[in-house]
Amino acid sequence: MKPVNLKKLAEELNLSIATVSRALNDRYDIAQATKDRVRELANKLNYEPNPYASSLRRHKSRTIAVVIPEVANHFFSLAINGIEEIARGNNYHVLIYLTHEEYQREASIVRLLAGGRVDGVLLSVASRSHDLNHLDLLRERGIPMVFFDRVHADMDTAKVTTDDYESGYKATRHLLDAGCRTVAHLTLAGSLTISRRRMHGYIDALRDFGLPYDETLVVPAQLSKPEDIQAIEALLTHRPAIDGIFACVESLAMCSYEACRNLGRAIPADVKVIGFSNLEMAALLDPPLTTITQPAYNIGREAARILFQAVNKNRPILPTHSLELKSELIVRASTAASPR
Amino acid sequence: MKPVNLKKLAEELNLSIATVSRALNDRYDIAQATKDRVRELANKLNYEPNPYASSLRRHKSRTIAVVIPEVANHFFSLAINGIEEIARGNNYHVLIYLTHEEYQREASIVRLLAGGRVDGVLLSVASRSHDLNHLDLLRERGIPMVFFDRVHADMDTAKVTTDDYESGYKATRHLLDAGCRTVAHLTLAGSLTISRRRMHGYIDALRDFGLPYDETLVVPAQLSKPEDIQAIEALLTHRPAIDGIFACVESLAMCSYEACRNLGRAIPADVKVIGFSNLEMAALLDPPLTTITQPAYNIGREAARILFQAVNKNRPILPTHSLELKSELIVRASTAASPR
DNA sequence: TTGTACGCGTTATCAG
DNA sequence: CTGATAACGCGTACAA
Numbered sequence: 001m002k003p004v005n006l007k008k009l010a011e012e013l014n015l016s017i018a019t020v021s022r023a024l025n026d027r028y029d030i031a032q033a034t035k036d037r038v039r040e041l042a043n044k045l046n047y048e049p050n051p052y053a054s055s056l057r058r059h060k061s062r063t064i065a066v067v068i069p070e071v072a073n074h075f076f077s078l079a080i081n082g083i084e085e086i087a088r089g090n091n092y093h094v095l096i097y098l099t100h101e102e103y104q105r106e107a108s109i110v111r112l113l114a115g116g117r118v119d120g121v122l123l124s125v126a127s128r129s130h131d132l133n134h135l136d137l138l139r140e141r142g143i144p145m146v147f148f149d150r151v152h153a154d155m156d157t158a159k160v161t162t163d164d165y166e167s168g169y170k171a172t173r174h175l176l177d178a179g180c181r182t183v184a185h186l187t188l189a190g191s192l193t194i195s196r197r198r199m200h201g202y203i204d205a206l207r208d209f210g211l212p213y214d215e216t217l218v219v220p221a222q223l224s225k226p227e228d229i230q231a232i233e234a235l236l237t238h239r240p241a242i243d244g245i246f247a248c249v250e251s252l253a254m255c256s257y258e259a260c261r262n263l264g265r266a267i268p269a270d271v272k273v274i275g276f277s278n279l280e281m282a283a284l285l286d287p288p289l290t291t292i293t294q295p296a297y298n299i300g301r302e303a304a305r306i307l308f309q310a311v312n313k314n315r316p317i318l319p320t321h322s323l324e325l326k327s328e329l330i331v332r333a334s335t336a337a338s339p340r
Numbered sequence: 341m342k343p344v345n346l347k348k349l350a351e352e353l354n355l356s357i358a359t360v361s362r363a364l365n366d367r368y369d370i371a372q373a374t375k376d377r378v379r380e381l382a383n384k385l386n387y388e389p390n391p392y393a394s395s396l397r398r399h400k401s402r403t404i405a406v407v408i409p410e411v412a413n414h415f416f417s418l419a420i421n422g423i424e425e426i427a428r429g430n431n432y433h434v435l436i437y438l439t440h441e442e443y444q445r446e447a448s449i450v451r452l453l454a455g456g457r458v459d460g461v462l463l464s465v466a467s468r469s470h471d472l473n474h475l476d477l478l479r480e481r482g483i484p485m486v487f488f489d490r491v492h493a494d495m496d497t498a499k500v501t502t503d504d505y506e507s508g509y510k511a512t513r514h515l516l517d518a519g520c521r522t523v524a525h526l527t528l529a530g531s532l533t534i535s536r537r538r539m540h541g542y543i544d545a546l547r548d549f550g551l552p553y554d555e556t557l558v559v560p561a562q563l564s565k566p567e568d569i570q571a572i573e574a575l576l577t578h579r580p581a582i583d584g585i586f587a588c589v590e591s592l593a594m595c596s597y598e599a600c601r602n603l604g605r606a607i608p609a610d611v612k613v614i615g616f617s618n619l620e621m622a623a624l625l626d627p628p629l630t631t632i633t634q635p636a637y638n639i640g641r642e643a644a645r646i647l648f649q650a651v652n653k654n655r656p657i658l659p660t661h662s663l664e665l666k667s668e669l670i671v672r673a674s675t676a677a678s679p680r
Numbered sequence: 681t682t683g684t685a686c687g688c689g690t691t692a693t694c695a696g
Numbered sequence: 697c698t699g700a701t702a703a704c705g706c707g708t709a710c711a712a
Contacts, residue, residue: 003456003481003705005705005706006705006706006707007705015682015683016682016683016684017683017705017706017707018682018683018684018685018706018707018708019681019682019683021705021706021707021708022682022707022708025707029681029682030681030682031681031682034681034682046451046454046477046480048451048452048454048455048456049455049705049706050396050455050456050704050705050706051455051456051457052392052393052395052396052401052456052457052704052705052706053392053396053688053704053705053706053707054705054706054707055392055688055706056390056392056393056396056687056688056689056690056704056705056706057687057688057705057706057707057708058688058706058707059688061392063435070421071411071417071420071421071424072414072417072418072421073417074412077411077412077413077417078412080411080436081410081411081412081438084411084436084437084438093435093452093457094435094436094437095403095433095434095435095436096420096424096434096435096436097424097434098421098424111386111388112388112433114386114388115388115389115390115391116343116388116390116391116392117391117392117433137386140386141343225620254620254621254624257621257624258624261624279621280565280594281594281597281619281621281625284594284597284598284601284625284626285621285624285625285626286624286625286626286627286628287626288626343689345689345690346689346690347689355698355699356698356699356700357689357690357699357700358691358692358698358699358700358701359697359698359699361689361690361691361692362691362698365691369697369698370697370698371697371698374697374698389689389690390688390689390690392688392689392690393688393689393690393691393704394689394690394691395690395704396688396689396690396691396703396704396705396706397689397690397691397692397703397704398690398691398704399704
């Protein structure tokens with residue numbers, strides 16, 4: 001109701017506002033006795049500095065933004081966890097924004113952020129984000145940004161990614177080694193670097209194995225889960241030879257399970273499935289899902305760490321600060337080799 | 341780099357700062373022609389008002405805080421989703437804070453928030469939060485708060501919960517009807533209302549069925565997942581008669597699956613399992629998990645809606661604004677009745 | 681060691 | 697209809 005501010009403290013202590021301010025900021029030119037008196041009253045009254053006045057003065061918001069496609073997704077949840085951890089260590093606050101994979105939403109969020117609400121931005125690009133013009137605003141305003149996982153390749157900043165090409169290659173190779181000869185690839189809509197690199201790994205693995213690349217085996221994500229399931233069912237029906245599915249994201253792996261179940265295809269006997277996923281319970285699925293698992297928590301931590309290096313030292317972020325972490329192939333029953 | 345502010349716009353347009361401000365805020369006392377001129381330049385220069393200056397002046401931060409135990413959890417992810425949706429509709433920003441179930445962390449977060457950083461708080465209590473003294477600060481400062489899911493019963497504000505007692509009763513009854521006679525209950529640590537109510541349902545269902553309540557069958561969550569699994573294994577080993585497990589939260593249901601697997605107990609033949617969960621892929625588990633599923637997304641939406649009613653109209657939130665939504669029992673194979 | 685006075689960018693009040 | 701001017705609460709030169 002009645003805010004406790006410097007003025008109030010100053011009045012009660014018979015000091016000037018300036019002195020109280022300096023005492024609380026532990027400045028060298030204030031007597032220890034005064035500092036103690038001020039601190040004591042501040043604690044007693046539960047004084048908290050008004051963050052907005054402080055931000056206005058210091059040109060620092062002590063806030064960062066995390067912009068992601070969605071939160072109901074284990075990868076992003078874990079990443080947020082890592083980000084929050086680092087932010088907290090730096091005494092920073094974390095604003096969260098969801099784009100729901102939409103370009104418009106991403107653009108309008110970025111426009112807001114360019115107003116100076118945050119000192120830095122962590123961004124994972126929406127799959128339906130076709131260009132990066134909207135991000136220029138941040139650069140113009142000198143707001144540092146770090147991409148994580150889903151990046152715009154030709155953007156002049158740091159990116160924290162995983163070895164997507166290698167993972168795509170390994171995943172595909174794993175299916176081929178398990179006996180698959182017609183491998184479908186379920187990918188994100190749009191042309192994110194992440195999907196391109198994973199797909200590239202897929203294509204190269206096929207080629208190295210002596211198999212042709214058939215682009216009709218590549219299906220992009222639809223707008224909703226039911227549509228995805230339907231699309232996969234259609235694919236499996238039209239192309240009965242498909243004996244392997246490589247899903248670029250977790251949700252598509254789950255949709256594959258449902259589609260197979262609906263069509264009565266047995267996993268792994270009829271179709272083997274591998275998917276990118278951070279789901280802890282992949283091992284408890286029926287059958288346990290073979291996954292490419294990204295170090296999501298660390299991706300969040302590292303992206304935040306890079307951002308704070310720039311924020312705290314007022315230095316720009318360079319593309320050379322980028323980091324590529326390793327994903328892990330965890331083999332489970334969904335890709336068990338078929339008996340001949 | 342060089343910020344675009346009202347002063348700059350005013351200079352370029354040969355208008356006063358005040359006029360520009362009013363034009364942008366679409367005040368009635370500004371000529372349409374002027375408004376148009378101002379708008380045009382503002383758009384051209386990508387002007388965004390400095391949110392901190394505005395907050396300072398208006399005593400409104402256009403920001404709310406969401407304080408939750410963790411984010412890598414489907415329930416909270418979905419709730420955030422609902423909250424973000426409503427916040428966005430109100431042109432509000434969402435700060436996120438994780439307590440990791442710790443009282444200290446919750447307290448220090450609340451202290452920060454009391455400084456006026458936010459116009460309102462949505463809180464889901466940490467399980468190791470033993471009292472609510474730390475929340476008094478918010479009340480003193482007149483910052484509205486709404487609890488969701490995990491509430492402090494004797495706090496004088498609105499709460500959005502689900503029918504936990506009924507759900508606990510239904511879950512237990514379901515196990516009993518499926519043939520269980522020794523039902524263990526895995527609950528959260530501490531004594532949250534939510535766990536108490538679910539446990540109450542458990543106890544009453546046992547009683548109504550003519551079974552005694554054996555408190556050694558009730559096991560609280562430990563500090564980590566491995567510890568939880570170990571605790572469940574110990575329970576199952578010491579009490580071989582256990583033929584049913586009712587898990588109060590998702591993670592404990594998953595731990596039960598792992599424990600049963602480790603011990604070679606078959607689900608549902610040896611032990612039936614039911615758990616609170618918002619996991620979409622519960623149906624894809626081995627075996628598919630019977631769940632009590634809460635309307636997480638709607639809980640988030642409703643909690644946010646109640647909060648914004650207070651925030652926008654400057655009215656206090658009353659306990660009478662509380663809401664109780666219904667959870668759903670979704671029967672799957674993990675509780676299939678055993679053949680006699 | 682402490683106080684005075686100004687400015688951060690915006691909005692509100694009061695004149696004109 | 698528009699312009700000066702005074703806050704909002706805090707941090708910091710400059711004075712004392």
